[in-house]
Amino acid sequence: MPTNKWITIKGTRDGLTLFMNDSCSWEELLGEVEEILSAKHMAVDEPLITVKIQLGNRYITDAQAETLRKIIKKHNKLVVEEIVSDVILKEEALRWKDETDLKLHNRVIRSGQVLEITGDLLLIGDVNPGGKVVATGNIFIMGNLRGVAHAGATGNRKAVIAASYMAPSQLRIADIISRSPDSDGEGVPMECGFIEKDGEQIIMDRISSLAKSRPELDAFERRVMNG
Amino acid sequence: MGEAIVITSGKGGVGKTTTTANLGTSLALLDKKVCLIDTDIGLRNLDVIMGLENRIIYDIVDVLEKRCKISQALIKDKRFDCLYLLPAAQTTDKSALTPEGMIEIIDELKPDYDYILIDCPAGIEQGYKNAVAGADKAIVVTTPEKSSVRDADRIIGLLEQEKVEPPHLIVNRIRNHMVKNGDMLDVDEIVQVLSIDLLGIVADDDDVIRASNHGEPVAFQPNSRASIAYRNIARRILGESVPLLSLEQKETFMDKVKKVFGLQK
Ligand SMILES: Nc1ncnc2c1ncn2[C@@H]1O[C@H](COP(=O)(O)OP(=O)(O)O)[C@@H](O)[C@H]1O
Ligand SMILES: [Mg+2]
Numbered sequence: 001m002p003t004n005k006w007i008t009i010k011g012t013r014d015g016l017t018l019f020m021n022d023s024c025s026w027e028e029l030l031g032e033v034e035e036i037l038s039a040k041h042m043a044v045d046e047p048l049i050t051v052k053i054q055l056g057n058r059y060i061t062d063a064q065a066e067t068l069r070k071i072i073k074k075h076n077k078l079v080v081e082e083i084v085s086d087v088i089l090k091e092e093a094l095r096w097k098d099e100t101d102l103k104l105h106n107r108v109i110r111s112g113q114v115l116e117i118t119g120d121l122l123l124i125g126d127v128n129p130g131g132k133v134v135a136t137g138n139i140f141i142m143g144n145l146r147g148v149a150h151a152g153a154t155g156n157r158k159a160v161i162a163a164s165y166m167a168p169s170q171l172r173i174a175d176i177i178s179r180s181p182d183s184d185g186e187g188v189p190m191e192c193g194f195i196e197k198d199g200e201q202i203i204m205d206r207i208s209s210l211a212k213s214r215p216e217l218d219a220f221e222r223r224v225m226n227g
Numbered sequence: 228m229g230e231a232i233v234i235t236s237g238k239g240g241v242g243k244t245t246t247t248a249n250l251g252t253s254l255a256l257l258d259k260k261v262c263l264i265d266t267d268i269g270l271r272n273l274d275v276i277m278g279l280e281n282r283i284i285y286d287i288v289d290v291l292e293k294r295c296k297i298s299q300a301l302i303k304d305k306r307f308d309c310l311y312l313l314p315a316a317q318t319t320d321k322s323a324l325t326p327e328g329m330i331e332i333i334d335e336l337k338p339d340y341d342y343i344l345i346d347c348p349a350g351i352e353q354g355y356k357n358a359v360a361g362a363d364k365a366i367v368v369t370t371p372e373k374s375s376v377r378d379a380d381r382i383i384g385l386l387e388q389e390k391v392e393p394p395h396l397i398v399n400r401i402r403n404h405m406v407k408n409g410d411m412l413d414v415d416e417i418v419q420v421l422s423i424d425l426l427g428i429v430a431d432d433d434d435v436i437r438a439s440n441h442g443e444p445v446a447f448q449p450n451s452r453a454s455i456a457y458r459n460i461a462r463r464i465l466g467e468s469v470p471l472l473s474l475e476q477k478e479t480f481m482d483k484v485k486k487v488f489g490l491q492k
Contacts, residue, residue: 108422110384111377128380128420129373146420 006032015050015081022056026064030071037075051078055085096223099136109133109147116153129169135159138217144187148172160214162192162207171202178202229260229340231333232464233362233391237378239349241370242399245435247346248276249446249453250366253461255310256446259341262301262311264332266358267348268324271315278305278442279312288316291328297335306447311340321353326360333361342464351385359386365394366426371401371411380421395426397460402431427460428471429453 006021006029020029051072060068060083069080088096101119109115109123111130120137127133131147138160139151145163150172152159157174167187170179173195190207194214210217234247244267251263264287265273274280285300290313297313304310313332316323329345336343347358359365365386369379379396386394398414405411418425432453438445446457459469 111380113384126420126422130377130380144420 004032004036007036009036015052016078017052017054019054020056020058022058026058026060030067033068033071037072037078046077049078050081052081053083055083057086059085059087059089100218100223103135108143111147127168138162146187157195158214160192160194160210160217162210165189166191166193166204173202176200176202229262229337229343230364231337231343231345231362232364232366233345233347233358234366234368235347235355235358235382235386236368236375237349237351237382238369238375241375242368242397242429243349244273244276244346245439245444246366246368246397246399246429246457247273247344248439248444249457250461250464251277251310251342251344252307252444252446253458254342254344254464255304255307256458257461257465258309259465260309260339261342261344262313262336262340264313264343264345265315266324266329266345266354268315268319268321268354269317270348271317273346274302274312274314275442276439276444277312279314280442283314286314286316286319287332288319288323290332291323291325297332306443324354324357326357329357330361351381355382355385359389359391362389362391365389365391366397367394367421367423368397368399369417369421370399371406371413371417373412376412376417376420383421383423393423395424396421397426398428400431401428425471426463427456429456429460 006024008019010017010019018033053068065083068083072078072080098118102122103117103119104122104124105115106124108125109127109131111128114132114134115121115123116134118136121133121135121139123133123139123141123143126143127141127145127147127149129146132150133139133141133148134150134153136152136154136156139149139162141149141163143163144165145168147168148170149161149168151161152174155174157176159173161171161173165187166189168180170177171193173193176195178193178201188204191204192207192210193202193204194210195201196203196213205213234243234250236243247263251261254261263273263277265271266287267273268288274283279302282302285295287300289295290297290300301311301313304312333343345358345362348354367379367382367386369375383394396418398417401414402411406413414425414428430452432445432451434448434451435445435453438448445451445454448454455472459472462469
């Protein structure tokens with residue numbers, strides 16, 4: 001069996017992880033993958049093995065990833081589950097930043113006005129009845145929320161909505177909608193709304209409880225750690 | 228050089244025309260030279276409230292389409308030499324009035340008047356845009372009802388996109404007993420939601436309706452509640468600081484405190 005120059009293989013309970021050297025050339029790497037896989041002869045009755053690729057500090061394009069998947073797939077007992085790299089394009093990094101940045105706005109959102117942002121929203125001011133704020137991330141309002149707030153607008157159910165004074169006509173988080181009770185009730189100071197784990201509705205609680213239910217509010221950090 | 232102030236509300240029937248007529252009258256009582264412009268084409272009634280309907284020969288559209296000079300269309304008030312009205316057209320096509328036309332007219336009037344008050348039609352369409360076009364300042368009128376406050380909020384949002392200064396608020400038709408029972412929004416609540424400066428409040432007063440029916444704005448009367456309120460607002464427009472009268476408004480917390488300690492004048 002040839003000794004591997006560029007690839008280290010580790011077997012875990014969940015399958016194989018291939019650690020790829022990130023300083024050799026891409027062709028060398030592909031060559032070695034072919035070599036290793038053709039050398040290993042797997043019995044027909046063996047179960048499917050999932051493969052995780054660790055690229056280290058190497059960036060590959062989607063086309064390159066596709067080639068790699070194809071080579072591995074040729075050996076029909078293997079499926080590529082994940083290709084992980086420690087580096088991303090600047091462009092993508094900027095998108096992540098934009099999607100997770102806190103956007104500060106200092107104004108009153110009046111009836112008929114809509115404020116739509118990418119990322120988290122910090123609004124210093126009121127959302128009046130008939131006004132609406134929409135964010136792909138969390139919504140924090142230092143003021144009265146009397147209109148509509150939609151957090152996690154692109155589908156993030158982990159998003160939260162918090163306000164100094166919570167008297168919304170409607171709250172939306174991702175695809176879940178909750179409306180105010182029909183009996184024109186008073187609002188509540190310092191409240192937040194979120195969806196409980198596996199829940200299907202928006203729960204209201206004091207803002208101070210957020211530390212417990214959403215310890216990782218900082219979306220950027222979460223994204224960097226978990227991709 | 229005069230100042231052009233548009234009186235607007237979004238919702239109809241809250242008292243824009245009444246406010247325009249009465250502020251015009253009140254400013255004239257204070258010796259200011261005032262011109263009122265009715266921009267509610269097709270639904271004019273500023274002339275009726277002023278009692279000047281029978282004097283109309285030309286209107287604002289005639290001026291814009293050069294059928295007459297602006298001085299020929301202006302109607303002098305019955306009671307004051309310093310108060311004039313430029314009436315709206317009643318029959319012509321609405322589209323004859325444009326923002327550019329309004330700016331042209333206001334620019335022509337400004338050198339001759341201290342104040343030009345523009346009565347705005349209801350709605351947020353073309354009529355509103357025309358009325359706001361040449362204005363330096365804006366007054367938003369609302370009644371203490373949710374729907375009216377909602378529309379005022381919408382208008383304030385739209386005014387933010389115009390060249391006018393931040394608008395001031397008049398709360399009209401306040402009925403004290405209803406506010407006390409909690410059946411009407413109170414003024415503090417309205418001001419808090421709209422977050423603009425309060426210029427004044429006007430009680431719901433039968434004298435207003437009686438006076439308009441006689442073609443004489445209520446502000447001309449010496450003692451009615453609404454009349455005093457309008458004249459106070461006019462003084463505030465001139466920059467005087469006139470406190471809100473208890474007759475205009477319910478007692479504030481400070482008033483109550485002062486009373487308890489015997490400090491009330
Ligand atoms: N303070 C008031 N007290 C009593 N009636 C009022 C008052 N203000 C306005 N009104 C009445 O309300 C009606 C609508 O007023 P108007 O000024 O024509 O409103 P708009 O111009 O905003 O449509 C009129 O019949 C008017 O007499
Ligand atoms: Mg009117």
